[in-house]
Amino acid sequence: MNAHVSPACTTLSKNLASPMNDSLNSSQPLPLPAELRRNVAINGQLGEQIAHQRQAVQRILNGQDKRLLVVVGPCSVDDPKAALEYADRLAALSEEVSGQLLPVMRVYVEKPRTTVGWKGLAYDPALDGSGNMSTGITLSRKLMHAVASRGLPVATELLQPMLAPYLDDLLSWVAIGARTTESQLHRELASDLAAAVGFKNATSGDVQVAIDAMQAAAHSHQRFAMDNEGRPIMQETAGNPNTHVVLRGGHGEPNYQAHHVRAAVNALREAKQNPRLMVDCSHANARKDHRRQSEVMLDVLAQRKAGDANLVALMLESYLFEGKQALSPNAMRYGVSVTDACVSWETTERLLKTAAERMS
Ligand SMILES: O=C[C@H](O)[C@H](O)COP(=O)(O)O
Numbered sequence: 040m041n042a043h044v045s046p047a048c049t050t051l052s053k054n055l056a057s058p059m060n061d062s063l064n065s066s067q068p069l070p071l072p073a074e075l076r077r078n079v080a081i082n083g084q085l086g087e088q089i090a091h092q093r094q095a096v097q098r099i100l101n102g103q104d105k106r107l108l109v110v111v112g113p114c115s116v117d118d119p120k121a122a123l124e125y126a127d128r129l130a131a132l133s134e135e136v137s138g139q140l141l142p143v144m145r146v147y148v149e150k151p152r153t154t155v156g157w158k159g160l161a162y163d164p165a166l167d168g169s170g171n172m173s174t175g176i177t178l179s180r181k182l183m184h185a186v187a188s189r190g191l192p193v194a195t196e197l198l199q200p201m202l203a204p205y206l207d208d209l210l211s212w213v214a215i216g217a218r219t220t221e222s223q224l225h226r227e228l229a230s231d232l233a234a235a236v237g238f239k240n241a242t243s244g245d246v247q248v249a250i251d252a253m254q255a256a257a258h259s260h261q262r263f264a265m266d267n268e269g270r271p272i273m274q275e276t277a278g279n280p281n282t283h284v285v286l287r288g289g290h291g292e293p294n295y296q297a298h299h300v301r302a303a304v305n306a307l308r309e310a311k312q313n314p315r316l317m318v319d320c321s322h323a324n325a326r327k328d329h330r331r332q333s334e335v336m337l338d339v340l341a342q343r344k345a346g347d348a349n350l351v352a353l354m355l356e357s358y359l360f361e362g363k364q365a366l367s368p369n370a371m372r373y374g375v376s377v378t379d380a381c382v383s384w385e386t387t388e389r390l391l392k393t394a395a396e397r398m399s
């Protein structure tokens with residue numbers, strides 16, 4: 040295993056532990072979305088690929104394509120080099136399983152935290168609390184562009200609505216996370232996106248908030264937004280018809296089993312919303328133990344085999360190497376998660392091949 044050392048991790052815990060530091064009052068200009076979109080541009084061929092991949096995702100969610108959508112990748116991308124090594128491996132594997140699965144790579148550059156912690160590549164690319172967001176959003180766009188250029192559809196969680204114009208043209212699937220599904224601002228944001236959006240159930244396990252979010256996002260909204268030139272605008276959104284629920288468990292309790300899925304599907308039908316959904320094999324569904332993701336996946340595949348055609352998508356947290364690590368100055372391990380623990384590449388490969396077999 041390669042080892043890499045992040046130069047300035049020393050200050051991270053200090054900065055996080057003492058929020059009243061000098062940087063509290065500092066500010067730094069950020070590039071405009073238009074500048075970044077120009078410098079890291081999507082050419083015609085890549086644009087067509089992304090449009091095609093968005094449609095492929097939407098066809099699965101609409102029941103027109105019987106393959107399984109699999110959103111898979113690191114909990115967070117902390118190191119573009121490791122993320123691209125992962126992307127190369129996933130791109131090769133995707134070709135092998137493309138008859139049964141549509142893998143979409145998690146390129147998560149923002150992390151919602153329960154209290155405090157590292158908030159992702161877009162916020163703090165040096166992982167040291169220095170918060171160089173200008174570099175962070177540039178690296179984030181470059182990384183997503185590089186992943187898409189390898190032929191993979193890109194998924195992310197959109198957390199800070201201001202970041203969307205920097206990234207949204209590269210995305211084929213978007214998550215609104217468990218901590219923001221109930222937020223009106225995120226529902227408005229989802230209503231403006233061309234990509235399909237998965238709303239996670241709340242951390243409490245409440246699924247109804249995700250169903251409410253689908254209804255809200257399907258509507259047109261007038262929202263406060265920023266255009267690509269950085270101007271504040273009143274934006275009228277189109278409404279997003281391509282949304283779904285993601286079951287991720289809540290309060291440490293899973294919600295992927297057949298009776299949970301049945302309850303969610305009934306509630307979706309009652310609300311006249313798309314009953315097809317995704318199960319997140321990680322988070323509370325795995326009781327925060329990455330090794331349980333395979334158990335969850337196998338259960339969901341068995342439900343699907345038994346006839347539950349509403350189970351159309353899975354999420355897995357996976358990286359090059361198993362587990363997770365704390366941010367520490369001299370001992371950062373290459374390809375190991377710095378947020379939630381992940382399964383290794385070898386396990387991922389085995390899981391995706393098993394999923395493809397069971398879907399045949
Ligand atoms: O998916 C990642 C985490 O579960 C989420 O960001 C919350 O993390 P935290 O509880 O470690 O802050």
Ligand SMILES: C=C(OP(=O)(O)O)C(=O)O
Binds near residue numbers: 114215319
């Ligand atoms: C933060 C995540 O999930 P959740 O919102 O379900 O906690 C995630 O998938 O990275």
